[in-house]
Amino acid sequence: MPRYELAVILKAMQRPETAAALRRTVETLMERGAVVRGLENMGERLLPYRISKHNQRHSRGAYFLIDFYAAPNIGPSLLDHLDRDVDVVRPTLLKKDAEVSTKTCCGPAPAAKSLDAND
């Protein structure tokens, strides 16, 4: 199954409400047959620009990353559902790339050798 990442921006709320929104989101995912791998909090920060959504102007938001395994056909319906959720400012669904192997197969070894010239 392909691996996705939902980078969701929630409204700046109190802790129990944020927890409830997260719980709702994860349960939505699980209803559509996704296997949630992990949940990360990027903190509550100032948004890069003011976003208007659901008749509200937001300047701060809570960023969360949910990575999960899911079937490829849940994309549109999931985004649709999250658009309708009032607490969600911006949902973004991304695909996770396969990890780049750390073995050096070609080219010079990645060492900071030639950067001392302009120091």
Added chain:
Amino acid sequence: MFQVISGRSVPAVRLLAPRAAVLVEAVRGRKSRNDPPAKSKEGRIKVPPPVDPVETVVLKERFTEYDLIMRALRLEFKEEMLRKRFEEETGSLAEERAKQEEEEHRSLMAWNQQENLRLLTLRQMRVQKEMEETELKKKEAVVQQEQAMQELIKEKEKEILQLQEEAKNFITLENLDQRIEEALDNPKNYNFAIDREGRVVRQTVLE
């Protein structure tokens, strides 16, 4: 009546050595075949040029002499040519020559046969070697493939095991609340700064 001709309709011989200064040929001109002759030509009787008997006799004699000489020469040359041909085909040297040629032919054929045999043996050896080599290569390829399959299977097994290990950390309905609380307690920050020497600075202001 007379048309000047030159160029491609004439054989080159007549162009290069003409009798007159300009090459002319007789052409029908203004009147066609069925037109009646002109009034000025009425009553005209065409008379051939007069013949001088003495001159004719002399010419005839000279011509016969000339023809005789020419015919004699021609026959002489012809006879010479025929004799030569006859000599070549059925002369004394012809038999020896034929025999020599036949011997030469036989020896060459024998040599050719030898060469053929030699090349045949060489070719057979070569072909056999090549076949053996291809067999070897095929077997090696099969072995390689099997090895590759084995390695692939091992890789996949490793991946499966790794995934099984990670599966213990997945979020389920039971630990959902717990994981949410954990996540809200530990905000992660992926921002960092790096300079040319490779010094990493992870302390940022999250705002």
